[in-house]
Amino acid sequence: MADIEALIKKYFVQPEDVVLPSEPLPATFSGNKITPLIDGTTYFADVKKEIDRLGRGTPEENKNQFIYLTGWWLHLVGGNVDPAPGGSGTTVDLVELKKPFSLDGPGAPGLLTDLLKAKAKAGVDVRVLGWASFAIMASNFVQSKAVKGGLASVRSTNIGTLASIKELRAEATLAEKVWVNILTHSAGAAHTKLVVVGSGSSAVGYTGGIDFSGDRHGGQPHPAEDWHDVQTRVEGPAVQALHDYFREMWNEIRVRKVRPFRLATADVPSHTLGTPELAARTLSTAPVGKHRVQSLRTLPQFNYTSFNQLPENQKISFAPDGRxxxxxxxxxxxxxxxxxxxxxxxxxxxxxxxxxxxxxxxxxxxxxxxxxxxxxxxxxxxxxxxxxxxxxxxxxxxxxxxxxxxxxxxxxxxxxxxxxxxxxxxxxxxxxxxxxxxxxxxxxxxxxxxxxxxxxxxxxxxxxxxxxxxxxxxxxxxxxxxxxxxxxxxxxxxxxxxxxxxxxxxxxxxxxxxxxxxxxxxxEKYDRYSDVDSRQPWGGCRP
Missing domain, CATH: 3.30.870.10 (Endonuclease Chain A)
Incomplete structure (x- = not known):
């Protein structure tokens, strides 16, 4: 047997390693089962299996079931999307989203949008957080300036996510449960790719690098130019930390001022005011394996210079000094x-x-x-x-x-x-x-x-x-x-x-x-846009 206590002391963050308040001791759990899922085809098949288990009873039987999903890029719909015009009146090119997303593969039937809608209609608590930059995609003059300044790729990603949010909201049971994650630094992103799927006190979590996007269906043996990525399946007591992270973000957005976003000529509000709080849930602490886990987060600080042309954001209440x-x-x-x-x-x-x-x-x-x-x-x-x-x-x-x-x-x-x-x-x-x-x-x-x-x-x-x-x-x-x-x-x-x-x-x-x-x-581009450090005062765009 390994000397697990020696390994923990050597490799895991210990109390003597922390620097309060921004680097606290991470949530640490024993009794877990970790399964690395190499490549998108492996991950998507696994998460589909878990989602398919839910919503098979009556609405009353299904009400304790849940699917919580976050993404940096939700590329769930297809076709061409007409972005919002810039405040100057100039327009930019259409964004081609290609084929809608299916967990079964590019161009396959069984779209993820339809699957999530069906589970929500069956009574499953389906909630989605997708990221879009309030600094670039808001209804203001910055959008066209930012796109011309080299942020067209971010804009295209955000348009795919906003189009997906709009499509999911068309289902009445999801109208108030699909939100834009607006907790970010002005030059930052909500980059998590986190999913928690469960029923009552039992849940499975996923975290890693894979977005729900059509070109992520890589698999072995890889042809040239294929996509290689890794996600991990988390079972056991550590899933509580993944669940609570989603819950903290959801409830933080819930009390924020609504941010306006634009998609073509339509307004897409970030979220719905007055929705009930996402209640705490105690997941099972029963051991399911012999793996030790530290759940790790990055959350920004919010430091701005006296002159900032882009919209600013406020501190996150559950991490006022960042994490x-x-x-x-x-x-x-x-x-x-x-x-x-x-x-x-x-x-x-x-x-x-x-x-x-x-x-x-x-x-x-x-x-x-x-x-x-x-x-x-x-x-x-x-x-x-x-x-x-x-x-x-x-x-x-x-x-x-x-x-x-x-x-x-x-x-x-x-x-x-x-x-x-x-x-x-x-x-x-x-x-x-x-x-x-x-x-x-x-x-x-x-x-x-x-x-x-x-x-x-x-x-x-x-x-x-x-x-x-x-x-x-x-x-x-x-x-x-x-x-x-x-x-x-x-x-x-x-x-x-x-x-x-x-x-x-x-x-x-x-x-x-x-x-x-x-x-x-x-x-300057590195410090101002590409690789921002939230600990430093940030000034946004120059005139």
Missing amino acids: FEIRTAWLKAIKAAEQYIYIEDQAYWSMELLEAVREAVQHKPDLRVLLVTGLADPTDPALPPYASFALTQGLLKGLTSGQRTQVARFSRDVVVHSKSTIVDDHWAIIGSANVTRRSLYTDIEHAVAFLDDEDALVQQYRIGLWGDAFRLAAADQQKIADINKALNVWNSAWGTPGSGVLLPPSVTRVDFPTPIILAEEEQ
Whole structure:
């Protein structure tokens, strides 16, 4: 048996690690079952199975059942959407939403909108929180200015979400239960992809990187340009934290002033005043497994300069100083790493996290670091070289030539959208937070970090994740169970040979960029829009 108490002390956030009030001790639970769900097809099938269980009795029998869903991008409807005109009278192009979303796959029948409507009509308590930027999508002159200033991708995402909200509200039983999450920093987003499905005191939670969007149906074996992502299924006492996080956000929005949004010529109010409070619910604390979980959040602070052209927002009552729990947990695990740190992400912008990795490398000559990315997300805008700057100035600066051999960077021929880190086959985190400053301090995020009493879960997760990258059939994945043999597959100078597995052509070694310095205008865009730090006074758009 593993020495679970030693693992908890080494990798989990402890009372001595917290920095009050913004970095409190995260909610920590034992007796859980964590199931990493690699790729969208796996996740969507799992969540559909849970949703299908509900709403099969009479309305009276179904009234204790619930589906709570959040998303950064709810791309549930199809067709072309005419956005609101700018206040100057200028219009912008139609947004093409392609096919409506089905959990069964692109273009499949059984749309998620129809499924949620049917469950709500059957008496299930269905509630949805989708994000749209009140600074960009409000009915004011900023919209056209912001779009012209490079925020067209955010606008397109928001239009898809607002169109989905409008469609769901067409069902009478959902008219007051589908809201816009307006709790964000003016330059931030509600980036959580959180789902809780349950009946009475029993519930299952999901958190990770996967939105309900048509191009997220990736699966193994991945064809080139497919979508790769990770969500995790949470069972046991830790689901209470996921449920309560949704409830806190819902009840906070409930008492806020309604924000106006525009979709074509129609107003889409953020929420409905006067709705009843979402009541507390006590979920089962019965153990269902041997996994330890820390539930982690990012919630912003709200600091503004004296001049701010965009709408401001007020503090969140249940987190007036913000919550930076993901930051604390990530840094703790990186510092604790002894054998390897493996990160899958699309950004690598955070100087703070990459500096922490650098310090770990400098102090531990046996440590190996793997950074994996993939093709650019086709919905992302063209951005200055923030990752090149952070990698060269944060990770590599000050490393000796020998220490540089401890770090390697790889790219897959798929869109790597996952946000996950694994350390030493002991600790892992799966959530919505990227390796960016905004994910640590500004966007609304959620993640779970986990350990295992038997110290097997994280190794199994790593085998599945690397097996996906190496294109291994399930029967062959145990060839990389030994971490030293698995590291050797990535880099022949690491670990020990003998696995019989070769790095496939779909995974390529990527040289680190040469050192760069961001131009003044690039740095300003980074600080003002791209990777905002909510702890700093923020001034919005300039005239």
